Amino acid sequence: MQGLGNDFIIIDNIHQTFVPDAEQIRRLSDRHFGIGFDQLLLVEKAKGDADFRYRIFNANGEEVEQCGNGARCFVRFVHEQGLTDKKTIQVETLQGVITPTLRADGEISVNMGVPRFEPADIPFHANQRSLTYPLTINGKQTEICIVSMGNPHAVQIVPDIEHAPVAGEGPLIATHPYFPNGVNAGFMQIVDRSHIKLRVFERGAGETLACGTGACAATVCGILLRKLDNDVLVTTSGGTLRIRWQGAGQPVWMTGPAETVFTGEIKL
Numbered sequence: 548m549q550g551l552g553n554d555f556i557i558i559d560n561i562h563q564t565f566v567p568d569a570e571q572i573r574r575l576s577d578r579h580f581g582i583g584f585d586q587l588l589l590v591e592k593a594k595g596d597a598d599f600r601y602r603i604f605n606a607n608g609e610e611v612e613q614c615g616n617g618a619r620c621f622v623r624f625v626h627e628q629g630l631t632d633k634k635t636i637q638v639e640t641l642q643g644v645i646t647p648t649l650r651a652d653g654e655i656s657v658n659m660g661v662p663r664f665e666p667a668d669i670p671f672h673a674n675q676r677s678l679t680y681p682l683t684i685n686g687k688q689t690e691i692c693i694v695s696m697g698n699p700h701a702v703q704i705v706p707d708i709e710h711a712p713v714a715g716e717g718p719l720i721a722t723h724p725y726f727p728n729g730v731n732a733g734f735m736q737i738v739d740r741s742h743i744k745l746r747v748f749e750r751g752a753g754e755t756l757a758c759g760t761g762a763c764a765a766t767v768c769g770i771l772l773r774k775l776d777n778d779v780l781v782t783t784s785g786g787t788l789r790i791r792w793q794g795a796g797q798p799v800w801m802t803g804p805a806e807t808v809f810t811g812e813i814k815l
């Protein structure tokens with residue numbers, strides 16, 4: 548499946564149990580010798596009161612807390628596979644329950660939860676909370692804004708998205724020692740108060756065509772920095788997402804498409 552070109556394989560673990568190990572995930576994610584994907588998603592029975600449990604693994608085999616584009620694909624999948632007919636579903640993730648809704652127009656809106664900013668929430672090495680933090684990359688100081696959308700994000704503002712140093716700085720930020728669990732590195736160009744352009748070097752996957760939680764994090768940063776209004780169009784290399792955030796203590800809403808590309812069987 549794909550959501551704005553951020554691509555996934557999704558495994559139905561309601562009717563079977565297949566939890567690939569890290570080595571199998573890396574092999575399957577290979578775009579030449581495997582199927583190729585940015586993340587692998589498992590659809591499982593909920594442990595608590597929610598409708599389903601949603602597990603997310605990066606292409607490098609590591610399990611992570613949250614995935615925005617994956618959440619929309621998850622909804623499309625459980626409907627197409629006849630696993631539910633509920634329009635709004637409760638989905639357990641490693642970082643709590645998210646609530647996606649399949650809309651009448653076919654797009655999917657997801658309540659992505661309340662963003663968190665304390666350095667310990669990311670986690671990020673800093674003694675106290677600030678709006679931005681200096682980070683030295685390649686001997687050059689960059690100002691980053693940090694946000695947890697369940698998963699960690701470091702966002703910086705760039706003048707021109709085409710020439711943003713995603714390939715050069717992205718891997719260095721993603722593995723910077725100040726982020727003990729790694730981080731997703733976002734590069735945001737502010738077009739106007741309701742429109743940004745965004746590229747994300749994702750932890751465990753590299754630059755993807757779009758990152759849903761990255762779009763939420765960048766929008767939240769822009770609003771906190773008073774550069775954006777509450778409703779923002781986020782243009783990524785794979786298409787556009789709509790993000791809404793009403794401010795501190797409120798959840799972030801993400802709306803966009805999700806599409807099945809093909810279905811198949813894995814023989815190991």
Ligand SMILES: N[C@@H](CCC[C@H](N)C(=O)O)C(=O)O
Nearest residue numbers: 614615616698749758759760
């Ligand atoms: N593509 C995703 C995020 C997937 C997880 C991320 N790489 C991480 O390690 O936190 C999205 O759409 O949010």
